[in-house]
Amino acid sequence: MSGIYIHFPFCTKKCIYCNFYSTTSLTQKDAYIKALQKEIIQSTDYLSDVPIRTLYFGGGTPSLLSIKELSIILETLKLHYFFDKNLEFTFEANPETLTLEYLKSLRELGINRISIGIQSFHDSILHFLNRRHHGEEAQMAIKNALNAGFDNISIDLIYGISERTGSMWLSDLQTAYSYPITHLSAYALSIEENTLLQTKIKRGILTQPREEQFIEDYYLLLEESRKAGFEQYEISNFAKNKRISQHNYAYWEGKPYLGLGPSAHSYNLQTRRWNVANLSTYIQQIETGFCHYETETLSETDHFNEYILLHLRTAEGIDIDKIRTRFGNEKEIYVRNYFLTIEPSHYTIENNYYQLTDAGKLWADQIAMNLFILQEDKL
Numbered sequence: 001m002s003g004i005y006i007h008f009p010f011c012t013k014k015c016i017y018c019n020f021y022s023t024t025s026l027t028q029k030d031a032y033i034k035a036l037q038k039e040i041i042q043s044t045d046y047l048s049d050v051p052i053r054t055l056y057f058g059g060g061t062p063s064l065l066s067i068k069e070l071s072i073i074l075e076t077l078k079l080h081y082f083f084d085k086n087l088e089f090t091f092e093a094n095p096e097t098l099t100l101e102y103l104k105s106l107r108e109l110g111i112n113r114i115s116i117g118i119q120s121f122h123d124s125i126l127h128f129l130n131r132r133h134h135g136e137e138a139q140m141a142i143k144n145a146l147n148a149g150f151d152n153i154s155i156d157l158i159y160g161i162s163e164r165t166g167s168m169w170l171s172d173l174q175t176a177y178s179y180p181i182t183h184l185s186a187y188a189l190s191i192e193e194n195t196l197l198q199t200k201i202k203r204g205i206l207t208q209p210r211e212e213q214f215i216e217d218y219y220l221l222l223e224e225s226r227k228a229g230f231e232q233y234e235i236s237n238f239a240k241n242k243r244i245s246q247h248n249y250a251y252w253e254g255k256p257y258l259g260l261g262p263s264a265h266s267y268n269l270q271t272r273r274w275n276v277a278n279l280s281t282y283i284q285q286i287e288t289g290f291c292h293y294e295t296e297t298l299s300e301t302d303h304f305n306e307y308i309l310l311h312l313r314t315a316e317g318i319d320i321d322k323i324r325t326r327f328g329n330e331k332e333i334y335v336r337n338y339f340l341t342i343e344p345s346h347y348t349i350e351n352n353y354y355q356l357t358d359a360g361k362l363w364a365d366q367i368a369m370n371l372f373i374l375q376e377d378k379l
């Protein structure tokens, strides 16, 4: 199973917390589409596992593409790749761009999963986050998606925002779950490098998000999600009736994927490569035939660390039998011994799978980092 990710690097406004590669100037949109088409054609040899099972347009704000522009990109993809008849085709969109007409056209193009960047239904929080939309537009976007015939709708929310009271977070969750959505991605607000949020905190304009707020919001998220019948299949992702993101799950499972567009990453089981994270350079390098990406070959240690990092975050957890068969007895003992040193209430062992509990998930990154092997002689 393999997937394709297309990075659309344009947004009309930069959100306060965002460190994804995007530009707020749309002047190079045409040149980007031409370069992307070339990259699509140049990369046909990258994935050997066909047919392609998932296609994901992310960004940036892909819903800034007109239907005509999107059709041109899709035609190029269809000409050069073989897609599964049950393709999961996800399109990320911002609420203010989702008119009923636009959504109906997306459906006609074969898009069967829409992921809406809502973050909050409260105007004051959206203003704080520097989002372009209002709460009412967010609700209208969901209604339009339903009316356009989407039955697989994911929304994104952000929590751990000190400016939002607990009751506002509760109402955000209740509003989200009052609609027949199938999926929720909920991310904790984090201070990333080179973001507006980091700058404002450094300058003393904003204060650091409070840890207690994050923990309170996290438990409320778990409680409301369970009440609504959503399963937490990954730390930040909740699905109803098993409507998980197949694209993201394949990534966590270590399946191959091809990333196209500036800053996109690719993985083909042996190597990882990442495209230049600069639009002008990307366009110029594709146009002139220069290599537009860097590559690294993954060592056994890299594969082990990656397995730990990605699987620790999933409900399935770390399969200790797989650790033994894939990485050897020494690593199995290493993992078993490590878990003996951590707080017992932070994990359970089910059929030889090490799974984090609700409390343990709060420590997932730290547990993963402690398990990482920096050099083979750590064992």
Ligand code: SF4
Pocket (backbone or CB within 6 Å): 010, 011, 013, 014, 015, 018, 019, 020, 022, 059, 060, 061, 094, 117
């Ligand atoms: S819309 Fe998405 S990609 Fe664009 S700045 Fe905001 S969070 Fe980042």
